[in-house]
Structures are given as structure tokens and as C-alpha cells.
Amino acid sequence: MWPVIILVALVAVNIAATGIDFIVPSVHDGRLGGAFVNILRRSAPLLLISLGMTLVIATKGIDLSVGAVYAIGAAIACQMIIDAPDQTSAGLVAAAVALALAVTAVIGAWNGVMVARFGIQPIVATLILMIAGRGIAQLVTGGQIPKVQDASPFTGIGRGSLWTIPIPIWIAVLTLVALALLTRRTALGMLLESVGGNPEASRLAGIRAKGITVLVYLVCGLCAGLAGLIGAANLGSADANNGGLWIELDAILAVVIGGTALLGGRFFLLGTTIGVVIIGTLEDTIINVGLSSQWQFTAKAIVVFAVALLQSPEFRAWVLKPFKRRPAAPAPAPAEEVLAK
Template sequence: METTRPHTSPPPSRWERVRAWLAWPLFWPLLTLALLLLGNGLLNPGFLSLQWRDGHLYGNLVDIANRAAPLALVSLGMTLVIAIRGLDISVGAVLAISATAAAWTIGPQQGDGLVPLFLAIAAALAIGALCGLWNGVLVATVGMQPIVATLILMVAGRGIAQLLSGGQVLTIYYPPYAFLGKGFLLGVPFSLFVVACAFVSLQGLLRRTALGLFVRSIGHNPLAAHVAGVRARAITIAAYVTCALTASVAGLLVSSNVSSADANNAGLLLELDAILAVALGGTALGGGRFHLAGSLVGALIIQTLTTTIYAVGVPPQVNMVVKALLVFAVMLLQSPEFRAWVRTLTAFHGRERQS
């Protein structure tokens, strides 16, 4: 009696393994970050070194991660908004309003009690949630275009923050509040734990529940998602509220780090960096495909690039030019027409070589 051997597929070839690595969403963002860090390490031999002093971890890598924390938080919220074919250009204004609200809540009381700290955090998150609710209602209920709806708050938000601060920069000399942006926990900056908590919470919510599938379906085809019974309007509002909340937490970190709340300059042009970080992380600007971890890597890329420009001695104005070129390159790479043109051009040159 003959026995049939189970059919086994041949092991993947080297080229197939390479293609699998290239298709991994985080491959190119991580490669870009690694090349930037390697370039800095070659220019400055001590750039990648870490030191442990007085129970704290110090080094350029720690500084980059710490300074990128506010942008990373905003990028996480922006990822959800872009995934549902939205956009929020008011995150910088929301950051300024939240920071000002926290500083105003603390007010002249600069003691060591924890009650003002709790109230300051609650005030910042509450006003951030109201801002996100405003944007979400305008987009999902009123039917405004996302860029127009969030432009309203972008313009009016800083005016609201200046009215709240009386047109002054509010200084905060309050040790518990300063811990948010300048404190250390287990030797690591506390802001990194804040980012980690936000990432784990959103990642678990999108992976462990059906919410991630709903977000992708809305991004791919909102009409089909609505016909299938997906509560697109509620999810859209929730995405804008989440984006505003992450901007509010970023405002707490920024204001506590500099011990002041500047309604006019806090979070200025942060929306550009957040959109760029999301795009660099592999999220499709047309919606449907998103990667939270990629957005974190994108924020680290932007901060590393900024650190590199300052370290080389290039004028700060060049930083904006480099970011603009990055936006241009990312938009080209995400354009189906451009990719089709590149494939056609490559195939044409291939046929010419064969002939």
C-alpha cells in the first residue's frame, strides 16, 4: 500500500525574502531613521553614546526621543483622522489653547499640592475634547470639507488662547507640573512613558476590537461602509476628538518643559510636521491604510533631521526647505500615477536593453 507524502511548498527564495522585507510597512521608515542616525554617528563619534548619571539616562538619542514626544503624540491622533480621509490643521492651535488653559488653571498658586495639577490636566483635556468635538461635528454632521472645518479653529484658536492669557506669556513655576515635561521615571524621561501609554492604548483599541476594521472601511469607501452598517459619523467625530486630545497632552508636555504657555507661538506649524510624520510612517494620505508605529518612526525622523541640520551648522531656515522637499517626495511616492509612470519607464528601458 502506497503512502502519499504531504505536499510541502518549497522554501522561499532569496529574492522572495527580499521582496517580503521591502513590502514590510516599517522597512523604509526604519531604514531612513537608521541612515540619519548613522550619518550623525559618522559626523560626531559620540553622537550615539549613552550615559547613566545620577540615576538618569543621558545622550543624544534620549534627547531626540524626548523632543519628539509632543510631535509623536499629535501624529498618533493625526493618523486616525487621515485614515478616515480627514485632515486636522488645527492641532497647533489646540495645543496652544490647552497649554494656556492649564497655565491659567494653575494661576498664581505655585505650591506643591496635587489638586491644581489634576485640575490643570483636566482643563487641558476638556478644552481639547471640545475642540475635537467642534471639528468632528463640522465635518461629519454639517458636511464641511475637513481642511475648511479645521481651518476655522486654526485661525480662531490662537485668538481664543490669547484672550484666555490676556495677550501675555503665562509662566508656570510649579514643580509637579514641570515633572510632566522635564521629569524622569525609572531613569527615562517621563514624556516617553506618556507617548508609550497613548500608543499602546490606541493600538490595542484598533487591533483588539473591530474599530480598526471600521476605520479602514471608512477610509477605503465611506459610502460602502455606511451601507454596511458602520457608524461612520460617530467614528469620524471620535477620531477628531482623539486627535484633539493627543494635541492637548502634547500641549501639557510642551508648556511644562519650558515652564510657560505662549498662546502665539506654541505649536506653530506643528500640523505640517504631524502630517509629514504620518506620511513618512506609511499611512496613505488618501485614507484606508494607516500605521501607528510608522507615525512614531516618522516623528523620530523629523526630529533627527532637525537635530542634524542644527548640528551641521546649517541656518534654521533651511529646515523648512528640507521639510517641503520631503513633503514633495512623499506625495510623489504615494501618487498612483507617478508609480505607474515609473513602472512604465522601467519596463521601457528593460525592453530596450533586451533588444
């Protein structure tokens, strides 16, 4: 409830600053547009990474390498395409996308193996790849920024549309629906919460906790690779140094805003989605109200702080304590009854 209230408040501020056109979509050249639609389109890569991060955090883990995996996926796809004689080949683009996703899934699975099989702390295991990952991306691109031709079908992944809706939004929504069905319509969601709540008790109960841990890191790596493809396709290039830089922090913020506890257990995919939209809307709000871009990080911190307080039952009880009615004192007993006793 509280993230929704924060989002509604941000939308109201933007409408007051820019008018009702902020929320009303429009169609230009057969493509849906408008300020809020553009926020959703730009937020698609962050949503993909945040969904994967939600599953990892549900198992009491963390993945700091998603930004580097984002860069690796973008580098592999773009480099493979520009090395080919014909960049407009649909088969080439499909092969490049498949290879990039396969590599990023393997990288995610490796993180899971480090955590589940070798017992390395998640923050340490993924920090290693966070540091080394961008070096791997630079090795793939030879230290250059590969640029894909605009005529290549690859750019359509980030700039194209289907039935007027931008393709990045389609990819993000379909991924959300697929993960929601997988975790809420099967036993997988319950197993994830069980492993995150108490992995040792889950193992003793017959749940393959290690396999589930590897699986969620694999999915997180796959989502990061897909996000990298969208980002590279939108720009038409892959920047190993700056692509997806610090996106892991925004993903963690979105997960926390959405109500998923960092201690593992219960998780909320829809809450994470709302958190991503809040972050995207907040970035536009800063500009629309006339603040400089330097306020971006401070504003994010304020919003996270406010949502965390509002979601805390102890804080709400402390705020409402002065307004609660105290029970009335019992009426004194009659003097005759006291004397009789």
C-alpha cells in the same frame, strides 16, 4: 521599509559627523540622556499630535487646528495653576491637567461634529478653529504668558523622569501602545479603514460612520491637548502665539512619511512614529553637518519628496525598467517546417 532606510541613513550621517555617542544613551543625575534620547524626548509632543492626525486622515479627513488646540490646552493649565495661591499642590495640578484635557477633547469633538453632522469639509471646519484657537488661548491668558514656578509638580510632566526614562517619552509610548491595541486588537481599526475607504458604503453596511468620525477628531484634540501640556511643562509657561505654531504641518509630514494615504483607508501608526523620529533626527542632522538652521524647511521637503518617490510603485518600476531583462525572442522555425505549412 523605505522610512526605516531613510532613518538609518540619517543616523549613519550623524554618527559620521559626531561619533558613536550620537546613538549611545547615557545617564546623568538619574535621568537617561544622550543626543538620540533627547530627540525622542523633544519629539514626544509631535508624536502625540501625529498619532491623532493619523486616525483623522484614515477617515479621509484632516485637522489643521491641532496647533491652536495645543496652545489652548497649555494656556488653560498654566493659567489655572498660576491663579491658585499654592502652585505646588499636586491636587491643583491634577485638576488643571484634567480640565485642559477635557476642554481640548470637547474642541476635537466639535470639529468632528462640524464634519460628520453638518457636512463641512474637514479642511474648512478645522481651519476655522486654527484661526480662532489662538485668540481663545489669548483670552484665557489675558494676552500674557503665564509662568509656572519650577517647584510646581506641573513642570515634572515635561522635565521629570521615571526609571531614568523622561516622562514625555513614557506618555508618548503609552499613547502609541493604547491606540495600537485599540485599533489593531479590536474591530475599530477595520471600521476606521472602512469609513475612510468609502463612508457611504460603510453607512449602508450598518457602520456608524458619523460616530466614528466624531470619535477620531475627539482623540486628535485630546492628543493635541496632551502635547500642549508637555510643551508648557517643559518650558514652564504657555505662549498663546507661538506654542505649537505650525506643528500641524510637521504632523501631516510625519503621517505621509509613515505611509498613510491622504485619501483615507489604510493607516500605519508605527509608520507615523518612524516619520516623527525622522523629522526630529533631521533637525539635528542639519546642525551636526554644519548647515544653518535656514535649511530646516528645505531639508524636510527634500526628505518627504524622496520618501514619496521611494514609496511609489510607479516610480520604482520606472527606475528599474532599464535593468529588467527582456524576454528572449523565440527561435525561428526551421525552413522545412515553414515550407510544410
